[in-house]
Amino acid sequence: LIPVKVVILAGGQGTRFWPKSRMKAPKQFLSISPDGESLIQATARRVKPLADNQDLWIVTNCMHTEKVAEHVPYARIISEPVGRNTTASIGLAAMFMRVQSPNDVMVILPADHAVKQEEILLKALNQAVKVASEKDVLVTIGVTPAYPHTGYGYIKRGEKLNGGPAFSVSRFFEKPNFERAQEYCKNERFYWNSGMFVWRPEVILTAIKNNLPRLYEGLEKIAKFIGTSDEARALNEIFPELESISIDFGVLEHARNCAVVPAEPFGWNDVGSWDAWAEHFASDAEGNLSRGDVMTIDSQGCIVYGHDRLIAVLGAQDLVVIDSGDAMLVCPRNRVQDVKNIVEELKRRGRTEMV
Amino acid sequence: LIPVKVVILAGGQGTRFWPKSRMKAPKQFLSISPDGESLIQATARRVKPLADNQDLWIVTNCMHTEKVAEHVPYARIISEPVGRNTTASIGLAAMFMRVQSPNDVMVILPADHAVKQEEILLKALNQAVKVASEKDVLVTIGVTPAYPHTGYGYIKRGEKLNGGPAFSVSRFFEKPNFERAQEYCKNERFYWNSGMFVWRPEVILTAIKNNLPRLYEGLEKIAKFIGTSDEARALNEIFPELESISIDFGVLEHARNCAVVPAEPFGWNDVGSWDAWAEHFASDAEGNLSRGDVMTIDSQGCIVYGHDRLIAVLGAQDLVVIDSGDAMLVCPRNRVQDVKNIVEELKRRGRTEMV
Numbered sequence: 001l002i003p004v005k006v007v008i009l010a011g012g013q014g015t016r017f018w019p020k021s022r023m024k025a026p027k028q029f030l031s032i033s034p035d036g037e038s039l040i041q042a043t044a045r046r047v048k049p050l051a052d053n054q055d056l057w058i059v060t061n062c063m064h065t066e067k068v069a070e071h072v073p074y075a076r077i078i079s080e081p082v083g084r085n086t087t088a089s090i091g092l093a094a095m096f097m098r099v100q101s102p103n104d105v106m107v108i109l110p111a112d113h114a115v116k117q118e119e120i121l122l123k124a125l126n127q128a129v130k131v132a133s134e135k136d137v138l139v140t141i142g143v144t145p146a147y148p149h150t151g152y153g154y155i156k157r158g159e160k161l162n163g164g165p166a167f168s169v170s171r172f173f174e175k176p177n178f179e180r181a182q183e184y185c186k187n188e189r190f191y192w193n194s195g196m197f198v199w200r201p202e203v204i205l206t207a208i209k210n211n212l213p214r215l216y217e218g219l220e221k222i223a224k225f226i227g228t229s230d231e232a233r234a235l236n237e238i239f240p241e242l243e244s245i246s247i248d249f250g251v252l253e254h255a256r257n258c259a260v261v262p263a264e265p266f267g268w269n270d271v272g273s274w275d276a277w278a279e280h281f282a283s284d285a286e287g288n289l290s291r292g293d294v295m296t297i298d299s300q301g302c303i304v305y306g307h308d309r310l311i312a313v314l315g316a317q318d319l320v321v322i323d324s325g326d327a328m329l330v331c332p333r334n335r336v337q338d339v340k341n342i343v344e345e346l347k348r349r350g351r352t353e354m355v
Numbered sequence: 356l357i358p359v360k361v362v363i364l365a366g367g368q369g370t371r372f373w374p375k376s377r378m379k380a381p382k383q384f385l386s387i388s389p390d391g392e393s394l395i396q397a398t399a400r401r402v403k404p405l406a407d408n409q410d411l412w413i414v415t416n417c418m419h420t421e422k423v424a425e426h427v428p429y430a431r432i433i434s435e436p437v438g439r440n441t442t443a444s445i446g447l448a449a450m451f452m453r454v455q456s457p458n459d460v461m462v463i464l465p466a467d468h469a470v471k472q473e474e475i476l477l478k479a480l481n482q483a484v485k486v487a488s489e490k491d492v493l494v495t496i497g498v499t500p501a502y503p504h505t506g507y508g509y510i511k512r513g514e515k516l517n518g519g520p521a522f523s524v525s526r527f528f529e530k531p532n533f534e535r536a537q538e539y540c541k542n543e544r545f546y547w548n549s550g551m552f553v554w555r556p557e558v559i560l561t562a563i564k565n566n567l568p569r570l571y572e573g574l575e576k577i578a579k580f581i582g583t584s585d586e587a588r589a590l591n592e593i594f595p596e597l598e599s600i601s602i603d604f605g606v607l608e609h610a611r612n613c614a615v616v617p618a619e620p621f622g623w624n625d626v627g628s629w630d631a632w633a634e635h636f637a638s639d640a641e642g643n644l645s646r647g648d649v650m651t652i653d654s655q656g657c658i659v660y661g662h663d664r665l666i667a668v669l670g671a672q673d674l675v676v677i678d679s680g681d682a683m684l685v686c687p688r689n690r691v692q693d694v695k696n697i698v699e700e701l702k703r704r705g706r707t708e709m710v
Contacts, residue, residue, distance in 0.1 A: 297703070310683065
């Protein structure tokens with residue numbers, strides 16, 4: 001058995017889930033399941049076959065350390081003093097691992113995605129673990145596109161690696177427009193970039209060193225203090241200076257040793273918006289999804305999430321209405337991607353209590 | 356000077372103003388003015404030039420007697436034990452007047468309408484008072500239609516009466532569809548039926564007697580106890596038995612002695628819906644009307660009424676969002692007439708606390 005450390009990235013803010021998701025209560029703590037299991041809890045549970053409880057690490061913002069510990073009590077938590085995007089988070093976790101278990105394989109998972117067919121995902125992750133243990137490659141999990149999604153990045157595969165399940169990566173593509181997304185979907189060489197990665201610490205740290213040498217230097221400085229009484233102080237002093245850049249944009253798109261392990265669609269969804277959130281619930285005969293004290297009349301395709309008061313929706317189509325108790329969102333379904341603009345505008349207006 | 360009694364009809368429920376307007380707090384107590392003056396207060400203030408304070412009567416449901424007294428402390432209040440539509444209310448007031456001041460002219464006004472140019476209205480009312488004092492006619496105030504409103508009834512005028520300002524009424528028309536409303540507007544003989552009436556008690560009581568003899572009998576039974584210690588008991592026992600029918604449908608449409616005094620448009624509005632309510636407030640550059648803690652982004656023509664929480668509206672057109680504290684309405688502007696359906700549905704579901 002190949003030793004694995006699972007690293008869950010739980011630094012997200014989920015601004016597109018305003019007003020339920022807030023700086024103090026981001027999306028990974030919300031639930032999309034009927035039994036109330038949060039997204040981060042589901043992510044942790046899902047990978048139990050891959051690694052023992054003590055090999056589950058969660059990287060999060062220090063603001064959320066307690067909440068993470070509540071949701072996943074057995075996790076080893078790495079607390080970032082500030083958010084510095086995924087390269088810094090993954091690099092930091094890799095440094096911890098290089099100190100403690102340099103030959104383990106890291107399985108990196110976003111905390112706030114949804115998965116319906118867990119076996120398919122586990123099969124792909126196991127394949128990726130094997131590839132990453134044998135080769136100095138950066139393995140991504142690519143999902144066969146189920147439809148032309150414009151909210152995901154895409155991966156174009158190259159040649160097969162040793163006849164294995166993995167392919168080399170020919171290119172990463174940013175979120176496309178709809179026309180391009182349609183083209184990608186017609187081409188069997190394209191996959192959705194799931195944001196799930198598998199590699200050994202040394203391999204990713206080398207890639208960071210090659211592409212972002214200054215960020216790497218900062219990580220090395222922190223690494224010297226890992227396990228010492230100055231660990232927290234070093235993190236607080238050095239981590240905020242790290243460049244804020246995503247692992248895709250900062251490293252993977254430039255690295256030449258990327259690989260992709262394809263997976264059949266496994267009901268994967270980045271739960272990136274209220275629209276995607278609604279896909280996880282059954283709607284009524286008119287296509288309305290209601291939670292709480294809600295009454296819909298002559299309305300179709302609405303997502304209505306009540307809190308402490310009755311919400312009556314009359315004669316509306318494809319409308320999203322979310323009451324969080326201290327704030328309420330009203331917007332058409334086709335604008336859910338722009339809910340983050342509300343958060344931006346609230347910040348601009350100094351309404352910090354609302355973001 | 357002709358002695359006048361002003362009778363304000365304040366029995367309405369305003370179900371189209373749900374969730375702000377409730378059985379316990381109907382529309383006449385809401386405000387559309389920046390200084391917080393309620394609709395019923397504005398109605399009472401507006402007619403001060405017509406009659407002294409002690410000659411202002413308000414007919415209301417006993418449930419609202421206290422609230423009416425708060426809003427218009429000097430009014431003489433007639434409390435109905437139950438609502439029985441306008442014929443019963445007007446007939447009851449006429450019986451009180453026949454006992455106490457039979458030769459005065461009654462000026463009957465709905466409590467919950469809005470008027471912008473009060474002088475124009477006062478001029479028309481004064482003309483109507485003169486006509487009603489001289490002739491045995493039932494005078495209605497007709498408003499020259501400003502646009503093809505489908506929410507109002509219409510009056511078609513007949514011949515001029517004695518070269519006076521009044522005309523005989525050729526016919527009353529129910530609320531028309533839009534095509535008909537357009538025809539009516541093109542015809543100078545058509546007026547909006549404002550629901551404001553002027554007549555002497557004897558004239559309207561005779562008309563009620565001729566058209567609704569049983570209702571009249573009931574009123575007469577009550578009248579015997581007016582001014583006695585049994586007045587309240589008689590009201591409680593007899594009034595609920597009266598037929599519930601509007602004065603237009605039950606009496607005016609059949610009476611042959613109806614007259615209409617035309618008035619130029621005086622910014623009159625029955626404030627019959629949230630849409631009409633919004634006309635009384637200035638909107639922002641994008642045509643949105645906001646009250647309370649509201650943020651509109653990429654939205655046009657919306658009416659948003661906050662209560663205790665921020666409401667953010669994103670990418671919406673012509674949407675009505677009203678938060679009353681314990682309930683919230685979301686509907687397109689073109690469906691505001693149907694808000695009463697929500698109240699019906701709530702009653703059907705036994706949600707009496709919400710109606």
